[in-house]
Amino acid sequence: MIEFILMIITIVSAILALIQKDxxxxxxxxxxxxxxxxxxxxxxxxxxVALTQxxxxxxxxxxxxxxxxxxxxxxxx
Amino acid sequence: xxxxLKLIALPISIILICLGxxxxxxxxxxxxxxxxGGAMIAAGVILSILVYGLGNSPIEFSHTYIEVFESIGALGxxxxxxxxxxxGGFFLYNVGADIFNIIPASIxxxxxxxxxxxxxxxxxxxxxVGLKVFVGLSAIVIAFAGFKKLVEEDAEQ
Amino acid sequence: xxxxxxxxxxxxxxxxxxxTLFDAVFHVSKMITPGVSNIYNALGTKIAPNMVxxxxxxFRGYDTLGESIILLTAGLVVLLVFGRGRLGGKL
Amino acid sequence: xxxxxxxxLFTSIALVVIGLYAAIFVDNIIKKIIGISFIEEGANxxxxxxxxxxxxxxxxxxxxxxxxxxASNASYPLPxxxxxxxIVIGASTLAVMLALVMVLYRKYGTLSTSVMLADTSKQEEYxx
Amino acid sequence: MNELIPLMVIVPMMAALLxxxxxxxxxxxxxxxxxxxxxxxIIPIVSNYGLHFFGGYEPMVDNVTNILYHPAITYSFDxxxxxxxxxxxxxTFLVVFIYLSKYKKVSGPYLFLLFMGTSAATALILxxxxxxxxxxxxxxxxxxxxxxAASSIEYSYEMALKYMILGAIGSPMMLLGIxxxxxxxxxxxxxxxxxxxxxxxLNVTSPVFLLSLGxxxxxxxxxxxxxxxxxxxxxxxxxxxxHAAALLQSFTVISMISIVIIMFRIYSSLPIFEVxxxxxxxxxxxxxxxxxLTQTDFRRMIGFLAVGELGFIGLGIGLGTxxxxxxxxxxxxxxxxxxxxxxxGFGAIVHSTNEVDTRKLGGLLAYHxxxxxxxxxxGLAMAGVPPLNGFQSKLMLVQASLSCxxxxxxxLTIMVSIATFVVFVKxxxxxxxxxxxxxxxxxxxxxxxxxxxxxxxxxIVIFALGLFPNVVTSGISNYVGGLLL
Numbered sequence: 009m010i011e012f013i014l015m016i017i018t019i020v021s022a023i024l025a026l027i028q029k030d031x032x033x034x035x036x037x038x039x040x041x042x043x044x045x046x047x048x049x050x051x052x053x054x055x056x057v058a059l060t061q062x063x064x065x066x067x068x069x070x071x072x073x074x075x076x077x078x079x080x081x082x083x084x085x
Numbered sequence: 086x087x088x089x090l091k092l093i094a095l096p097i098s099i100i101l102i103c104l105g106x107x108x109x110x111x112x113x114x115x116x117x118x119x120x121x122g123g124a125m126i127a128a129g130v131i132l133s134i135l136v137y138g139l140g141n142s143p144i145e146f147s148h149t150y151i152e153v154f155e156s157i158g159a160l161g162x163x164x165x166x167x168x169x170x171x172x173g174g175f176f177l178y179n180v181g182a183d184i185f186n187i188i189p190a191s192i193x194x195x196x197x198x199x200x201x202x203x204x205x206x207x208x209x210x211x212x213x214v215g216l217k218v219f220v221g222l223s224a225i226v227i228a229f230a231g232f233k234k235l236v237e238e239d240a241e242q
Numbered sequence: 243x244x245x246x247x248x249x250x251x252x253x254x255x256x257x258x259x260x261x262t263l264f265d266a267v268f269h270v271s272k273m274i275t276p277g278v279s280n281i282y283n284a285l286g287t288k289i290a291p292n293m294v295x296x297x298x299x300x301f302r303g304y305d306t307l308g309e310s311i312i313l314l315t316a317g318l319v320v321l322l323v324f325g326r327g328r329l330g331g332k333l
Numbered sequence: 334x335x336x337x338x339x340x341x342l343f344t345s346i347a348l349v350v351i352g353l354y355a356a357i358f359v360d361n362i363i364k365k366i367i368g369i370s371f372i373e374e375g376a377n378x379x380x381x382x383x384x385x386x387x388x389x390x391x392x393x394x395x396x397x398x399x400x401x402x403x404a405s406n407a408s409y410p411l412p413x414x415x416x417x418x419x420i421v422i423g424a425s426t427l428a429v430m431l432a433l434v435m436v437l438y439r440k441y442g443t444l445s446t447s448v449m450l451a452d453t454s455k456q457e458e459y460x461x
Numbered sequence: 462m463n464e465l466i467p468l469m470v471i472v473p474m475m476a477a478l479l480x481x482x483x484x485x486x487x488x489x490x491x492x493x494x495x496x497x498x499x500x501x502x503i504i505p506i507v508s509n510y511g512l513h514f515f516g517g518y519e520p521m522v523d524n525v526t527n528i529l530y531h532p533a534i535t536y537s538f539d540x541x542x543x544x545x546x547x548x549x550x551x552x553t554f555l556v557v558f559i560y561l562s563k564y565k566k567v568s569g570p571y572l573f574l575l576f577m578g579t580s581a582a583t584a585l586i587l588x589x590x591x592x593x594x595x596x597x598x599x600x601x602x603x604x605x606x607x608x609x610a611a612s613s614i615e616y617s618y619e620m621a622l623k624y625m626i627l628g629a630i631g632s633p634m635m636l637l638g639i640x641x642x643x644x645x646x647x648x649x650x651x652x653x654x655x656x657x658x659x660x661x662x663l664n665v666t667s668p669v670f671l672l673s674l675g676x677x678x679x680x681x682x683x684x685x686x687x688x689x690x691x692x693x694x695x696x697x698x699x700x701x702x703x704h705a706a707a708l709l710q711s712f713t714v715i716s717m718i719s720i721v722i723i724m725f726r727i728y729s730s731l732p733i734f735e736v737x738x739x740x741x742x743x744x745x746x747x748x749x750x751x752x753x754l755t756q757t758d759f760r761r762m763i764g765f766l767a768v769g770e771l772g773f774i775g776l777g778i779g780l781g782t783x784x785x786x787x788x789x790x791x792x793x794x795x796x797x798x799x800x801x802x803x804x805x806g807f808g809a810i811v812h813s814t815n816e817v818d819t820r821k822l823g824g825l826l827a828y829h830x831x832x833x834x835x836x837x838x839x840g841l842a843m844a845g846v847p848p849l850n851g852f853q854s855k856l857m858l859v860q861a862s863l864s865c866x867x868x869x870x871x872x873l874t875i876m877v878s879i880a881t882f883v884v885f886v887k888x889x890x891x892x893x894x895x896x897x898x899x900x901x902x903x904x905x906x907x908x909x910x911x912x913x914x915x916x917x918x919x920x921i922v923i924f925a926l927g928l929f930p931n932v933v934t935s936g937i938s939n940y941v942g943g944l945l946l
Contacts, residue, residue: 277647316425
């Protein structure tokens with residue numbers, strides 16, 4: 009059951025990230041999507057991939073995007 | 086950033102770095118390995134940079150040595166592969182485990198990891214990849230954080 | 243005007259592609275084969291307890307080298323884009 | 334469960350489609366790049382979904398486990414290895430794209446793709 | 462097994478890493494780059510043919526399903542690979558030589574990218590593994606972006622970002638295609654996949670198999686710059702330094718043929734595969750030449766002509782017989798040499814005049830007669846004038862399409878060749894022969910000796926391949942015969 013909830017979280021946060029007007033919030037929602045994906049990988053019997061995705065997808069990629077947003081502009085005009 | 090954040094950020098990043106080292110060293114037994122551990126260490130460094138700012142972060146390393154470190158990681162990997170090529174005839178042959186029995190025993194004992202799991206050269210490769218991933222990701226974030234906005238430059242002039 | 247036509251064209255292509263992908267995924271879920279799994283799982287236990295580590299550092303160690311080279315190249319290109327080691331004096 | 338695998342594969346394709354939509358139709362370049370990262374995540378999830386074995390175990394040999402039993406019950410490790418490589422590739426390309434965007438923002442002052450990446454020949458004529 | 466095969470990839474890779482680590486010591490990296498660049502064409506020539514199994518894992522039988530699998534990455538090295546690797550090694554040597562002699566202070570990261578690109582292209586053509594091909598394809602794409610971004614030409618960043626975004630859409634698509642193949646066959650080794658297909662263990666009429674072809678095909682179109690990616694590819698060439706553009710087009714040709722050969726081995730049982738390839742090749746030929754006709758920037762013009770020439774290679778491979786495949790691969794080898802010569806020659810013109818617009822140039826023959834004549838020979842070779850090498854391969858292509866029963870394609874091939882000739886002569890006239898415009902200032906600069914030397918070597922290769930094509934074609938024909946079995 010938990011895996012279906014996680015799939016829904018992944019997709020919904022991906023869609024929310026794309027319709028957000030504030031790019032910083034979009035970056036954080038990308039991290040949400042990546043984190044939910046990491047738990048999904050754990051359920052799919054792949055703990056190594058889950059660990060990588062948890063760090064890269066939920067921490068490092070959002071930091072990249074957030075730094076880029078901080079150095080450019082925050083509003084999606 | 087608030088004072089509380091500054092107080093707890095340093096312990097958290099030190100814990101992350103220690104966890105990362107643990108993940109790298111146990112990569113052949115437990116989930117994890119070079120990438121994951123290296124990325125964890127990099128996450129610790131990134132956290133400290135984000136909270137304290139680029140200039141006065143307690144955990145920092147000199148900009149000039151970044152590419153030397155990165156190259157050492159990849160070069161070490163290649164050199165371990167070349168040992169396999171010249172000793173056994175195959176690039177990246179696992180000279181420590183030697184499951185096909187094609188290299189002399191003296192070379193095998195040099196590269197055998199002192200562990201009951203018979204992992205051969207895998208732990209050494211993990212260490213090199215971990216070093217490389219850690220330095221690579223931190224270098225990208227340091228470059229991003231050091232990039233000057235147009236507005237900031239105007240203010241400086 | 244031409245922009246609208248182009249957008250419409252792209253929308254039709256994307257919709258077709260997505261329907262095809264969903265259909266293909268439905269078919270492929272019945273024809274998944276385990277492949278070399280037996281070799282990896284039988285031979286890998288002689289090398290290291292973690293099969294994924296055995297795959298990425300022993301059977302396919304060369305891919306891992308390529309992957310770490312990608313990270314190195316990406317870092318270098320980022321520094322290059324920010325102005326270190328360029329050929330001319332632009333920016 | 335077999336249904337889990339099918340649901341996972343559908344989720345991965347849904348992520349790919351969302352990403353494709355963003356990469357083609359959204360004008361803001363950072364959102365475009367976020368969409369591209371979703372395409373990569375979808376492809377990764379698809380490949381992990383292939384490796385999943387319903388009712389299997391994690392491919393890590395525990396102590397006191399019979400290797401023959403393990404070989405026939407562990408899930409398929411090759412796709413997991415491929416995905417590990419692919420995740421890092423995705424992060425690297427993302428970093429390079431964001432760096433280029435940051436430099437170009439300094440030149441144009443906007444994140445709109447239609448301004449930043451307009452046809453280069455037209456830009457040159459405009460400058461003349 | 463032969464130990465020199467992995468060294469073809471490892472030596473430039475190691476050189477690149479050392480160059481980036483010691484980029485502060487100018488003298489040291491000059492010497493290192495020069496020495497390694499000399500070694501690059503020599504290693505494939507002295508190496509023996511054979512297979513190399515990484516990690517020592519030779520093919521083994523799975524005792525549950527009784528299928529022979531290659532568990533590790535495999536490299537296969539044969540005459541065809543030898544030709545292309547030696548050629549790209551020679552080209553890298555010449556380009557590094559031009560770069561070292563042109564700039565007083567050398568840049569470590571730039572040399573890193575040049576060597577890494579060579580290493581990745583070599584790995585692409587050697588590999589027998591789809592996922593390994595994908596990894597090195599990504600390295601190649603990143604190296605190309607870096608080379609373009611490093612040049613000091615205007616709008617190079619925009620072009621790099623465009624290329625990067627298209628690549629970031631194209632390569633996950635290719636990964637998905639690889640994923641579908643992996644799901645159906647359980648392996649990523651091409652030889653295994655072909656064996657499984659021939660053994661009838663996979664239903665080739667399944668729509669999923671066709672979809673995996675489509676996804677990998679999309680990645681191939683992006684890699685080779687066929688339509689709809691032709692403008693971006695020619696833009697990439699025009700925004701790089703001319704000597705780097707000479708190397709970039711060779712990377713494109715190498716990635717095109719290596720991916721298409723893998724696709725050919727897997728999918729040639731599908732009749733629609735050959736139709737696809739011929740269709741896109743014909744579109745590329747027509748679009749490339751017709752867009753080259755309207756360009757005023759001569760770097761862009763050469764870029765579009767190069768895309769048009771790629772169509773000839775695709776045509777040869779799409780026809781699918783042994784003779785046609787040989788013609789296509791021979792055309793690929795010729796194109797690497799000819800286009801490199803043209804890029805370097807026009808780079809010499811840019812160096813001496815700082816002008817890229819053909820409308821503002823003229824009367825350069827009086828200033829640079831040597832460069833002009835060598836460029837003319839290169840252009841004639843591209844258009845297919847005997848006895849140069851372009852003539853031999855295009856003649857083979859025309860014969861191949863006639864013998865396959867498509868006289869329309871042979872007529873089209875000849876017409877595109879004539880159009881190429883027209884485009885080239887028009888540009889050559891307006892740059893070299895027409896009276897000099899008054900406002901053009903030709904600075905009293907000599908063309909660098911290194912460039913003249915490079916063009917001379919490439920001309921020797923062109924004449925050698927044109928006069929003795931059998932040296933190469935008989936070997937390639939044997940290789941192709943093994944492929945078609």
